[in-house]
Amino acid sequence: MKKGIRVAVDAMGGDFAPGNEIEGAVLALNSNSSLKIVLVGNKSEIESKLRTFNNSYTNIEIVNSTEVITMNDSPTEAFKSKPDSSLNVSLELMKRNEVDAIVSAGNTGAVLTHSVLKLGRINGVGRPTIGSLFPTQRRMTMVFDIGASVDCKPVHLVEYAKMGSIFFEHVFKIPNPKIGLLNVGEEDSKGNDLTIETNGLLKSSGLNFIGNIEGRDVLKGDVDIIVCDGFVGNVILKFAEGVLDLLKAKFKEFASTSVLNKIRMGMAYGTLKNIMKDFDYQEYGGVPLLGVNGVVIIGHGKSSPLALKNMIIRAVNVVQNEVNLKIKNAFSLNKQNKENQ
């Protein structure tokens, strides 16, 4: 195991920053003592929060930054107007090779835009992508893209499949992961212009493409990786959250109808909570941004300390398994093959 992996935490990013970010960093250090964490943000605020923890951590460093990107900031404007944001400073550290990875629970659009502009795309990658894990009836399935690009071309979906395969194979240790294309029908001829053409490209890609899958199949767990346009992926990711919100509201409503129903729901609640936990993607430790020259793990704005801890651990895994190097090699090989043809 490579020692001393250095992770920068965008300490001002999330809705509960810097508290959850700092607590998450401490949790990560408790579980992996060889780790080095750089907390980027308002130094005095971070120092005062850090003092509330009993231990003194020698492998936490603080790098000061004076600006904060909010959830409402426009990503491109923030890139111009807030050069000293905690996000930008974190990326700057990665660019200078002072850290190996960054994690951020901040404005997702800003993390994406800043990462692409600051780090650049891996040679041969047309569109970087963000993947997200979905719970299924069997195992975890990862959906690419969940919103990095909203007007994808067929070749981009193939890139997602290729990068996703590498991530899955090396981070989750599942060789030759199965890939499905999200579509409106199983037959090759079904779909819109994008999916019909992508289906053909995936078939001849050399990847383990098992064919089209429908919305109903996303959570079945028959495939490891699902590729789709970022618009569609974003809609279903958020829609899944909406289904859970609705269920919770319905449970509450049901409990309010009578004392007996309240008792019934009270008895069922622990069970339900346990089951719904599987849907809580915060447990899974953020989502990777693949295709840029650096390791970037993105979390939900509402990320808990546990989620942030898991994001940091995920970042370490991605660095240790040299995912980016493998993506680089695969895309340069691809380029060479094309040139040789």
Place this chain on the structure above:
Amino acid sequence: MKKGIRVAVDAMGGDFAPGNEIEGAVLALNSNSSLKIVLVGNKSEIESKLRTFNNSYTNIEIVNSTEVITMNDSPTEAFKSKPDSSLNVSLELMKRNEVDAIVSAGNTGAVLTHSVLKLGRINGVGRPTIGSLFPTQRRMTMVFDIGASVDCKPVHLVEYAKMGSIFFEHVFKIPNPKIGLLNVGEEDSKGNDLTIETNGLLKSSGLNFIGNIEGRDVLKGDVDIIVCDGFVGNVILKFAEGVLDLLKAKFKEFASTSVLNKIRMGMAYGTLKNIMKDFDYQEYGGVPLLGVNGVVIIGHGKSSPLALKNMIIRAVNVVQNEVNLKIKNAFSLNKQNKENQ
């Protein structure tokens, strides 16, 4: 109330045809005695099934057809190769004005294709659309389109909003229904090429457009009608089914872990079933195909007798409220306005 509305039932369409179709027709007649039902399909099979019901129904007619479109048939091929299908004969009856509406739980693609080819589009409508009801935290929301067209242009989404508004206003009696555009962000500038342009068109459409909504908001019930490309609508409709499948599987898995958990789930199950019922779109009586010259209500292949009954009642409502006449008027008015400009 207009008397004697005539509804053709594609008796060979669904997965449990003709049994559920016939039982659904009987249930509908029991609740509305002024109704006339034409069961279209294998006459002897239908007659023998009908005899199992005690009452003799004078307002059921049977029209024989010799061919059946299966769920695996290609819609366009079936249109050519099976002219005497129960679906085609039902549509023929509507075309000859021998019935006022048809309902079918058969192959959705075939119902769509046959309806458009046989009945034609309403003048001014570029793309007919299928809408589906989703349960929400407040009231029912209807999503257009759920798969009639998978490569929509902005003008088509505006057509969906317009037809959906008329349907909602006259069938559900909600004046000036609120319309949301499904998107990846709330701001007008967010989205893909399709949604950014559609946003602008909807703003100047004179409809009650409240703006973009995200995946998470679909089930909140803040809007009456949600418009989106049929690809996206189809994916989220089926994905919602997949979420329920997953929850059921998780409940079962949880119950199997220990006797105590089995007892817990046993106590919770009635409650859960009650709550999940809201998600069962079979209760809602099928989905309308809007924009063709005729009233067509489409059901899930697995439609229960209750679902088929509700589809027939929905068809009656659409006929009684002259939804198609109102769509025709709105689209011809629109055309006139354009010509006068």
